[in-house]
Amino acid sequence: MPRPVRFAVPGDAAALLGLQHALDDESRFMLFEPDERDHDPARLRHRLEAQAGGTDPSYTVVADADADAEGTDEALAGYVGVTVSPLARSRRTGYVVMGVRASHARRGIGRALLGAAAEAARRRGLRRLELVVMTHNHAALNLYLTCGFVVEGLRRSGLEIDGRPVDQYHMGLLF
Numbered sequence: 657m658p659r660p661v662r663f664a665v666p667g668d669a670a671a672l673l674g675l676q677h678a679l680d681d682e683s684r685f686m687l688f689e690p691d692e693r694d695h696d697p698a699r700l701r702h703r704l705e706a707q708a709g710g711t712d713p714s715y716t717v718v719a720d721a722d723a724d725a726e727g728t729d730e731a732l733a734g735y736v737g738v739t740v741s742p743l744a745r746s747r748r749t750g751y752v753v754m755g756v757r758a759s760h761a762r763r764g765i766g767r768a769l770l771g772a773a774a775e776a777a778r779r780r781g782l783r784r785l786e787l788v789v790m791t792h793n794h795a796a797l798n799l800y801l802t803c804g805f806v807v808e809g810l811r812r813s814g815l816e817i818d819g820r821p822v823d824q825y826h827m828g829l830l831f
């Protein structure tokens with residue numbers, strides 16, 4: 657059983673950054689190459705403060721790792737970030753980015769995170785969640801399809817990884 661998921665608070669900044677670095681290192685499916693990401697959690701803490709204070713409509717849902725990792729860089733097992741624009745015309749759409757540590761994969765954490773993010777989107781009056789996923793990322797594709805996301809388009813050669821062009825699907829979930 658996954659531990660319960662919860663909204664991130666500013667005090668999670670260092671652990672969330674630690675999780676993002678771990679995912680950049682261990683997964684070929686995130687946007688950042690290892691070492692492209694900031695090492696200072698200050699900017700992330702500022703963003704989480706704005707989310708908690710309501711000045712940024714975006715939100716972040718996290719899953720705690722095992723209790724013995726508490727207080728370390730490995731305190732979080734996974735996260736979903738939902739970015740929402742404050743602009744009137746796009747404020748009912750959220751853009752999803754997510755990841756779960758390989759050490760915690762296939763325990764239902766990804767599904768619990770995405771379910772909580774979708775429930776929060778509904779409560780906040782969003783009409784749509786959207787994301788892009790590499791076409792060969794079968795684990796994520798399966799998760800998104802079984803959570804109700806639909807493939808809406810193909811983004812051809814939008815990324816380059818190891819010198820090779822990579823296609824992505826645009827996916828969306830409407831409420």
Ligand SMILES: CC(C)(COP(=O)(O)OP(=O)(O)OC[C@H]1O[C@@H](n2cnc3c(N)ncnc32)[C@H](O)[C@@H]1OP(=O)(O)O)[C@@H](O)C(=O)NCCC(=O)NCCS
Nearest residue numbers: 683685755756761762763764765766767789795796798799
């Ligand atoms: C994709 C990811 C978020 C799934 O997280 P997870 O916690 O392992 O997923 P869950 O255990 O909740 O599984 C949910 C569903 O995802 C699919 N899935 C997960 N891992 C899978 C795998 N290795 N192969 C095929 N399907 C898989 C299945 O449909 C699964 O449902 P099931 O267990 O009932 O069959 C995780 O593997 C991950 O973070 N990968 C690296 C980063 C990444 O790809 N992020 C998304 C970028 S768009």
